[in-house]
Amino acid sequence: MRIWELWNNEDNLGLVTIGEEFPAILDEIDGRSLVDSWTPIPVEIEGGKRKKKDFAVFLLKAPVVSGKTKALLEPFLRDQVEFLPLDYQPSDPKDNTTFYICNVLNIVNCIDEEKSSRKYSKRGTFIDYDKIIFNERIFDIESELKIFKVSDISNKICFATDQFKGFLESHSISGPNFKLIWDSEIDYEQVELAYNETILSINKDPQLILTWAEAVERLEQGKSLISDRWKIQYDANQNLLLGSLNDDLTYDFVEPLYIPPILLDLKWKENN
Numbered sequence: 001m002r003i004w005e006l007w008n009n010e011d012n013l014g015l016v017t018i019g020e021e022f023p024a025i026l027d028e029i030d031g032r033s034l035v036d037s038w039t040p041i042p043v044e045i046e047g048g049k050r051k052k053k054d055f056a057v058f059l060l061k062a063p064v065v066s067g068k069t070k071a072l073l074e075p076f077l078r079d080q081v082e083f084l085p086l087d088y089q090p091s092d093p094k095d096n097t098t099f100y101i102c103n104v105l106n107i108v109n110c111i112d113e114e115k116s117s118r119k120y121s122k123r124g125t126f127i128d129y130d131k132i133i134f135n136e137r138i139f140d141i142e143s144e145l146k147i148f149k150v151s152d153i154s155n156k157i158c159f160a161t162d163q164f165k166g167f168l169e170s171h172s173i174s175g176p177n178f179k180l181i182w183d184s185e186i187d188y189e190q191v192e193l194a195y196n197e198t199i200l201s202i203n204k205d206p207q208l209i210l211t212w213a214e215a216v217e218r219l220e221q222g223k224s225l226i227s228d229r230w231k232i233q234y235d236a237n238q239n240l241l242l243g244s245l246n247d248d249l250t251y252d253f254v255e256p257l258y259i260p261p262i263l264l265d266l267k268w269k270e271n272n
Contacts, residue, residue, distance in 0.1 A: 001142055003134060004165060004178040006063060006158045012174060014046035014057040015064065015099065018089065029062045030155035031107045033082060040087040043099065052174040053097055061156055063176060067098035072171055077164075080106040080147055104158050106148040110138040115188065128153060134182050191247050198249055199229055207269040215268040227266040 017023060023041050028034060043058070058064040065073065070083050083100040090097065115133040120126055138145070146164040149157075159181065168175040202208065208227065210218065215225045215232065219240070224233035231243035231251045242260075243251030 001139065001184040002162050002180060003132075003138075003182040004160050004162075005181045006060075006147075006160055007177040007179055008057045008060060009052075009055065009175065009177045010057065012052045012055050012057050012176075015043040015086070015088070016046040016058075018042040018044055026059065027155075029059065029101070029103055031105060031149050031151075033105060034084060034103060035082050038084045040085045042087040042089055044089050045091065054174040055176055056099055058099075059101065061158065062104065063102040063158065064099055065102055067100065069173055070100050070102075072173070073102070073167075076167055077146055080104065102147075104147055104149050106145075107151050107154055108138070108141065108145070108148050109151045110134050110141075111150060111152075126152065128156060132181055133188055134184075139184075188247075194249065195245070195247055199245070202226055202269075203228060205269055208267045210268040210270075212264045212266070212268070218268075218270060224271040225268040226271045227263075227268045230263060230266070231271060232263075232268075233271075 019042065025034065025037070025039075026041070046057075053066050054069045056064040056066070064086070065083075073081075074083065082103045082105060084103050086099040086101060088097060088099045111129075112133045112135040116129055117131040118126055119128045119130045132150070142161070145161050146167075147158060147160045150159065160178070165175075165178055167173075210225065215227075218225055219232060219234055222234070224231060226232075229245040231245070231253075233241050233243070233253075235241055235255075239255055240259075241253040242256045242263075243253040245251055
């Protein structure tokens with residue numbers, strides 16, 4: 001059994017609310033039903049027009065789907081969600097697309113707290129999970145589990161199973177990005193051990209001697225560099241990419257808006 005996090009797919013059309021104030025009711029999307037108090041929120045396209053409209057980029061904690069996608073998902077998901085209409089105001093009068101917030105009502109409490117890792121603020125307030133491991137109770141509801149939220153972070157993100165992912169793929173729906181968060185076939189204790197050993201090996205390497213300024217010089221020579229759990233390299237347009245080591249020992253890269261100060265104090269080495 002595999003569990004996926006749902007993330008916005010930047011290939012999909014983007015929507016923004018119309019007006020200066022962010023609608024307060026969007027803060028209430030945390031697993032509770034809102035259909036009785038819902039008023040369609042005016043939205044419009046953000047930036048350039050993207051071609052894919054099956055899902056729209058709007059909220060991370062609640063997927064937004066087109067009316068066409070809603071018609072396919074509604075009998076499949078049944079009472080696991082409710083669809084809340086948006087007041088889409090297109091610039092093109094010929095655009096008759098409709099959009100709906102997919103408000104996920106299916107809340108589960110199947111996290112193994114002993115093996116998972118929580119993240120707290122400096123004041124000790126719970127923020128999120130750094131790592132999520134599900135317990136055996138999730139297998140009891142596996143057959144009906146398609147899309148869901150986790151109780152303590154129901155206002156943050158949605159999760160899905162292979163059933164949901166497979167349904168979108170079988171109908172050629174351009175959906176969200178799926179990030180694998182948990183696989184029942186993986187021994188996560190061994191994964192964590194390999195991850196820690198990799199970082200330890202990097203940090204103990206005698207070649208880890210380059211300052212940030214020296215590392216940037218190597219970047220300009222077409223090299224990639226690593227330090228601790230970080231990796232830096234340039235893309236084809238000479239934009240800096242910052243990678244963070246994943247549990248599977250691959251890197252996820254982003255183009256940072258600024259250089260995190262922690263990177264400036266690290267020692268670096270070329271990635272061979």
